[in-house]
Amino acid sequence: MHVDIKICGMTEAAGLRAACDAGADLAGFVFFSRSPRNIGVASAAGLAATARERIGIVALLVDAPDDLVDAVVEGLAPDFLQLHGQETPERCVELRRRHKLPLIKAFGIGDAGDVDAIRGYHGVIDRILVDAKPPKDAERPGGLGRSFDWSLLDRLGAHPPLMLSGGLDAGNVGEAIAIAGPDGVDVSSGVESAPGRKDPVRIREFVAAVRAAEAAGAPAKEFEE
Numbered sequence: 001m002h003v004d005i006k007i008c009g010m011t012e013a014a015g016l017r018a019a020c021d022a023g024a025d026l027a028g029f030v031f032f033s034r035s036p037r038n039i040g041v042a043s044a045a046g047l048a049a050t051a052r053e054r055i056g057i058v059a060l061l062v063d064a065p066d067d068l069v070d071a072v073v074e075g076l077a078p079d080f081l082q083l084h085g086q087e088t089p090e091r092c093v094e095l096r097r098r099h100k101l102p103l104i105k106a107f108g109i110g111d112a113g114d115v116d117a118i119r120g121y122h123g124v125i126d127r128i129l130v131d132a133k134p135p136k137d138a139e140r141p142g143g144l145g146r147s148f149d150w151s152l153l154d155r156l157g158a159h160p161p162l163m164l165s166g167g168l169d170a171g172n173v174g175e176a177i178a179i180a181g182p183d184g185v186d187v188s189s190g191v192e193s194a195p196g197r198k199d200p201v202r203i204r205e206f207v208a209a210v211r212a213a214e215a216a217g218a219p220a221k222e223f224e225e
């Protein structure tokens with residue numbers, strides 16, 4: 001089984017190069033002004049141009065208006081859009097139709113009800129990304145280095161491909177894969193030396209830990225829609 005690895009919150013060439021060299025599958029760029037990983041479209045496009053043949057490019061947006069989504073899609077030409085806000089299924093349909101790009105929809109998980117709510121998105125998104133539910137007063141809805149009870153995902157039933165995130169690092173990602181059996185994992189804080197600064201050594205260690213878990217044969221759960 002292959003577990004896709006997404007390293008999110010790229011702001012510098014060194015981090016992006018480390019992700020490519022380590023064999024990560026996807027690199028995320030955050031377009032959200034209250035994030036320490038926020039990046040402008042031109043800077044993201046410049047970085048992505050150096051890596052596009054080696055890694056998939058993900059544009060992360062939070063309840064973004066059309067003019068921002070249009071600018072990001074036109075300037076960056078991402079392979080995926082990741083929606084990390086309160087986007088409704090109707091908004092997902094609209095964005096998929098308008099941009100003809102696969103959607104990764106993020107869901108904050110705090111309890112069983114949050115998992116059950118994902119069902120309303122089946123058929124209108126391409127991948128589920130589960131993250132810890134942020135506290136009410138959080139500055140941002142993701143990239144907080146918080147994890148959640150992975151066993152809640154047992155309730156998912158049949159589902160589109162699943163990406164697990166939230167507080168992952170090289171030390172816990174093997175256990176997370178064994179419990180949740182995701183199709184992919186996503187990390188930001190756990191591979192940083194400070195918010196917004198990716199650490200090449202931690203990236204290498206994280207990718208190695210995921211590949212070791214794959215080799216150990218943690219069973220990926222089947223998905224279907």
Ligand SMILES: O=C(O)c1ccccc1NCC(=O)[C@H](O)[C@H](O)COP(=O)(O)O
Nearest residue numbers: 008035142143144145166167187188189
């Ligand atoms: O990373 C951010 O700053 C961010 C800001 C606003 C919305 C989402 C954000 N990150 C989303 C991601 O995909 C992160 O990789 C995911 O939340 C996991 O983050 P972490 O727990 O820090 O590994």
